[in-house]
Amino acid sequence: MKAVLFHEFGGLDVLQVEEVDDPEPSAGEVLIDVSASALNHLDVDIREGVSRFDVQPPFILGVEVVGRIAALGQGVQGWKVGDRVMPYLMDTCGECRYCRSGRESLCLTPGFISFTTSGGYAEKLACSARHLVRIPDGLSDEAAAATQIAFGTAWHMLFTRGRLQPGESLLINCVGSGIGSAALQLAKLAGAYVIGTAGTSEKLARAKEFGLDVAVNYKELDVPAEVMRATEGRGVDVVFEHVGGEFFQMGLDSMAKDARLVICGGHSGEVVPFDIIPFFRSQKQVIGSFVYNRNEVEQVLDLAARGVITPLVYKVFPLHEARQAMETMERREHFGKIVLKPGAAT
Ligand SMILES: [Zn+2]
DSSP states (O other): OEEEEESSSOSGGGEEEEEOOOOOOOTTEEEEEEEEEEOOHHHHHHHHTOSSSOOOSSEEOOSEEEEEEEEEOTTOOSOOTTOEEEEOSEEOOSOSHHHHTTOGGGOSSOEEHHHHSOOSSBSEEEEEGGGEEEOOTTSOHHHHHTTHHHHHHHHIIIIIISOOOTTOEEEESSTTSHHHHHHHHHHHHTTOEEEEEESSHHHHHHHHHTTOSEEEETTTSOHHHHHHHHTTTSOEEEEEEOSOTHHHHHHHHTEEEEEEEEEOOOTTOSSOOOOHHHHHHTTOEEEEOOSOOHHHHHHHHHHHHTTSSOOOEEEEEEGGGHHHHHHHHHTTOOSSEEEEETTSOO
């Protein structure tokens, strides 16, 4: 099969399109013909060797994969060749107390699907049948690939971790990003009042189309001041934070008393100063969030298939243009997900 590999950590030029052996499904595994694979910023961190996960080259990137089952390994039940599926992103044990209670994102021995299998930047992938999620009809392969991580993460952050309630106010940092725009759609669905930030007026105009109540350009305006203005001086009930660095501080400064800041990323600064005194005096909460649970994936796929939420696909690239696809993502000009399509015209 054709696959995109890197043999050493580095920039875009370490990516190589190569012919490699097809993966073989072991007992309990299925072989998937990959039809769409969405890009994520995690891919960039892994390629550059700064992900803080134990990944060694040679490596095939890609954790968000959609395809059809091409073969069943020994002992696989409940699936047949031709079924349209996606692996749940995490490689979980299925046996620890968190997995057994449906909270797979807390698994004691977690990994990502591509760490133990090959990844989605390839024509085929073999993975455990235990990880498969069925894709409902009425959702294209590309749209399905754009759903799992963006909407699954946003759902887990807003509702499971952040406990967002109807009528509450919410600040979304970088509302034009994949998970930012997903959080916007879910929060509006839940009846929240949403303030969003972005660095360009184009992204803010796009977010307005999805119901954003208050748009703030963080390059031009003071975000906490604008949040206070929009909430009559109270601050927001929940902050959706996935950026880190100065955005984390802006989020803290935008919170109402007893508000929750939910965070799942720190690309713009992983270690930040933290003033303890105003934090405890206003009884704020900072809540960590990591990935999402499998039932949350099924939930957002169902919403997408029924047209209640809209997975956003910015651009589709053929597999051999993985380098251009990653470059497009790294320029951060996109609104929505970038998807690789093995089997697209070469
Ligand atoms: Zn587990």
